[in-house]
Amino acid sequence: MKVLAAMSGGVDSAVAAARAVEAGHEVVGVHLALSRMPGTLRTGARGCCTIEDSMDAQRAANMIGIPYYVWDFSERFKADVVDDFVAEYSAGRTPNPCMRCNERIKFAALLEKAIALGFDAVCTGHYASIVLDENGNKELHRASAWAKDQSYVLGVLTAEQLEHAYFPLGDTPSKAEVRAEAAERGFSVASKPDSHDICFIPDGDTRGWLADRVGxxxxxxxxxxxxxxxxxxxxxxxxxxxxxxxxxxxxxxxxxxxxxxxxxxxxxxxVVGPKEALAIAEIAGSRFTWAGQPQANPEVPFDVEVQIRAHADPVPAVAVLRDGELVITPETPLDGVAPGQTAVIYVGTRVLGQTTIDRTVSAVPVSA
Structure with a gap:
């Protein structure tokens, strides 16, 4: 299989690329340049997609022995992630830029270019697994290490995108094992800290950053x-x-x-109110997708678990497709959910789909 390895400059993507080579695939490494002014992205241990990260990725690719390229996706990133982030906040919603980046950059723009160039799959260092169902269809599942599971941020992937996705780290028991493997391979990124926060807000001041753009x-x-x-x-x-x-x-x-x-x-x-009023009894969104094969008869209520943040615990719920919306009713109220967030639904370990939340219903009436 001809594989394009997306190399962020971190330890996970470096080990994923190395594993893809050892699995017998023809691998090419690529780093995505997401800003034409690298100083506008985070630098050092807290960032991602900077010049420093590009150099880390190149060193890893050289040690693995694979070709390495840097692709300029800055215009697409600005339009699909940064501008979307501003628009969502301007509309009073709380967006997840990492979700949009996975959806529109890594598994839309990048995958589209990869397929056009003859690649069979895009490989990333995400902790998630792809499993074949009884009919040979690909399903997205949680990683074996739930503490590091990243299936939530991949919930936006469609059946077509899953056909060309490759996650070599899905069965790895822990991040510590990945770091140990990177050290054994001699990768300089073996002890590099994970990236955090929003990469395109240099100082972490989201409020100030938005004020400059929205007023x-x-x-x-x-x-x-x-x-x-x-x-x-x-x-x-x-x-x-x-x-x-x-x-x-x-x-x-x-x-x-x-x-x-x-x-x-x-x-x-x-609008402000008591903490109790943050309890949400129902969420719904019209911008929904299925990860792999869709739910059979979604107009009939079906049991799921819903997760509303990357590191939140899943909550038992009932979902139904009604009037063009995916409506999700949790067994116990969710806390502090905002329009613009992403609700990912699971059946067991399988990611069934997701929706961007358009509206919420409080569990506490106004008169309470």
């Missing part, structure tokens, strides 16, 4: 009854579940802290 305009902070209890300097700076930074001059009747429950960009208002 800051004073607006009202409302309680659940619509009464004005404070003001803010830009709705984009708030996310559902946030407690700090509200600076409310009027304390709650019960004296308890209040949390952001809703962001309304159209009228530049923020």
């Amino acid at each position: 800051a305009e004073t607006g009202d902070i409302l309680d659940r009854n619509g009464d004005v209890i404070g003001s803010h300097e830009g709705a984009h700076a708030f996310t559902v579940g946030q407690r700090r930074g509200l600076r409310l001059g009027m304390p709650a009747d019960d004296g308890k802290p209040r949390f952001v429950l809703e962001v309304r960009p159209k009228d530049n208002t923020v």
Whole structure:
């Protein structure tokens, strides 16, 4: 099999590429340049996709003995990830840029180019597994090491993309084993820390970064009854579940802290309320996809587990396709879910599909 190994410059993708070679595949390494101004991406241990990372990837490719290239995906990354991030926040939603990057860059733009060049698959260092069902169809499953499982961020992959995806680390028991293997191979990235945060926000100040692009305009902070209890300097700076930074001059009747429950960009208002009101009884989204073969008869309610963050625990739920939306009702309320987040549904270890959350229903009525 002819394999294109996406090499980020980290330890996982380096070991994945090496394993692909040892499995007998013809492998070519590629690093994605996602910014024409590398200084606008994180540097050092906290980042990804920087010049430093490109050099780390090249050193690993040289040691493995495979061809290595750097591909400029900066324009596509800006349009599909950065601009999308700004647009989502401007609409009062909480986007996941890593999810969009996997969906639109690594397994759309990159895979499209790879297939055009005659490659059979794209290999990455994600911790997830691909399993064949009884009919030979590919399914996406959790990795064997649940502590490092990354199937959530791959939930956006479609059946066609799974046909050309390759995850050599899926059966690895732990990240420590991958680091030990990298050290044995002599890779300089063996002890390199994992990347964190948003790569295209250099200093980690998301609020300031957004203010420069969306602008800051004073607006009202409302309680659940619509009464004005404070003001803010830009709705984009708030996310559902946030407690700090509200600076409310009027304390709650019960004296308890209040949390952001809703962001309304159209009228530049923020709604706050008690922590209990963050409990969500239902989520729904019209932008949904199936990972592999779709659910049979999705208009009939079916049992799943739902996960709303990369490191959240899955929660038993019932899902149904209704009026063009994937509607998910958790067995117990979810905490602090915001429109724009991604809900990934599982059946056992299998990733069944995902939806971008468009709306939520609170478990606590306004009069409570």
